[in-house]
Amino acid sequence: MTRLESLIIRQIPSLRAYARLLVGERFRADDLVQDCLERAWSRLHLFRGDGDIRVWLFTIMHNLYVSDIRREQRRPAVIALAEHDELLRAPPREELRLELEYLARALSELPEEQRAAVLLVGVEDMSYEQAAAVLGIPVGTLMSRLYRGRKRLRILMSGKVEPALKRVK
Amino acid sequence: MATAPGVTREDLIRYADGRLAPERRAQVAAYLHEHPEMAEELQAQQRLGALLREGYRRVREEPVPQALLEAAARNSGHLSPARGQSLRTAAIAAATALVAGAAGWLIGSATVEPRWQEFTGQAAAAYRVYGPERDRPVEIAAREELLAWLSRRLGMPVLAPQLDDFGFRFVGGRLLPTAGGAPAAQLLYENEAGRRLTLYIRSDLRNMREIEFQLARQGGVNVLYWLDGPRGYALVSDLEESAMLPLAKGVYDAFRS
Numbered sequence: 001m002t003r004l005e006s007l008i009i010r011q012i013p014s015l016r017a018y019a020r021l022l023v024g025e026r027f028r029a030d031d032l033v034q035d036c037l038e039r040a041w042s043r044l045h046l047f048r049g050d051g052d053i054r055v056w057l058f059t060i061m062h063n064l065y066v067s068d069i070r071r072e073q074r075r076p077a078v079i080a081l082a083e084h085d086e087l088l089r090a091p092p093r094e095e096l097r098l099e100l101e102y103l104a105r106a107l108s109e110l111p112e113e114q115r116a117a118v119l120l121v122g123v124e125d126m127s128y129e130q131a132a133a134v135l136g137i138p139v140g141t142l143m144s145r146l147y148r149g150r151k152r153l154r155i156l157m158s159g160k161v162e163p164a165l166k167r168v169k
Numbered sequence: 170m171a172t173a174p175g176v177t178r179e180d181l182i183r184y185a186d187g188r189l190a191p192e193r194r195a196q197v198a199a200y201l202h203e204h205p206e207m208a209e210e211l212q213a214q215q216r217l218g219a220l221l222r223e224g225y226r227r228v229r230e231e232p233v234p235q236a237l238l239e240a241a242a243r244n245s246g247h248l249s250p251a252r253g254q255s256l257r258t259a260a261i262a263a264a265t266a267l268v269a270g271a272a273g274w275l276i277g278s279a280t281v282e283p284r285w286q287e288f289t290g291q292a293a294a295a296y297r298v299y300g301p302e303r304d305r306p307v308e309i310a311a312r313e314e315l316l317a318w319l320s321r322r323l324g325m326p327v328l329a330p331q332l333d334d335f336g337f338r339f340v341g342g343r344l345l346p347t348a349g350g351a352p353a354a355q356l357l358y359e360n361e362a363g364r365r366l367t368l369y370i371r372s373d374l375r376n377m378r379e380i381e382f383q384l385a386r387q388g389g390v391n392v393l394y395w396l397d398g399p400r401g402y403a404l405v406s407d408l409e410e411s412a413m414l415p416l417a418k419g420v421y422d423a424f425r426s
Contacts, residue, residue, distance in 0.1 A: 009238070012237055012238075013230075013233060017225050017228040017229040020228045021221075021224065021225060030234060034236070096223070099220055100224050100227075103217065104224065107221075118221075119221075121186065122221055122222070123221055123222055123389070125407055128188075143179050143182055146182055150214045150217070151210070153214075153217055154214050157217060
């Protein structure tokens, strides 16, 4: 296996997790990842050797996602964050599971573009520049979507789980 | 959104993300002190951010479905060797040299061997608890006193390797309990941008096969760990793994010399 292949394979868990939070349903998310991997492989000759493979892959996936929702006009399903608890070593507290369900619902109510910004920076831990590159927008626009998205998410969540949330900190 | 002269929306975002330079951070903190409603908003957003990471972590730690791995393998024929060569930058070559021979973790990085889960899990948990702590990240900051104490408790020479070349400054450390009752040491480093890195050490890992660098992603952070005799080391941070490998090499060399 070459290094480039290894680098791509190593990104699969991140791509899956991001896709799940972005589109909701597990199988649709994995389909998106698979499409992304196939497109990446068929276009590997277009990857600049000194580029950032992660940004490149996420950009491909984002573009596929955008054309997918444009074509089908689909609303994202409620995102199932708490769905695979059986895989966890320690079962989560019931309240944490509830918080995650609320959050998943709130996330799916965010406008598309804000959700992507919040996720790329917040969970993928991309730099603002990297996230802006993935979304194909200026950094200033990214910052603004990030700000509005986080605030909106907070408003959607306020009142629902605030007391329990404090313990998650 | 109204902000005081000087403090912009971008500053506030960077502040909430811990991505502000220290001097600017102080200015924004002063601004937030004057604007408690904004401080509260940012705190609420940070709590949601932590929750979001928890949800993300759960998906990320699932085993990768076989179908995806097969899709990856099926497609790898498209790759000509020359393309791989072009990526051979110095950093990546260095990183790969370190993990050569540990091919399994590339695919298996989402799952940690069961007997290592306690070690990496505790290292990651300690990072998540103390890493973001602004006011009191360490118990003791005095280098000599701390290291003498930790060495005594762990029964091994505990040192704080110099990571200045990588931009990381030693801040201090603490003693931590483990499930088995043996003590663990945590050393904390910070760079100019306020990013944190911890070195977690235990000296009681007998009857474990010696391992070279392994990477685990746990709780949204990267844990790079290795075993040397009964001594287990884990470097934990939210840095990219490619940035952590040279740091791990530095720590490894320091303890070996």
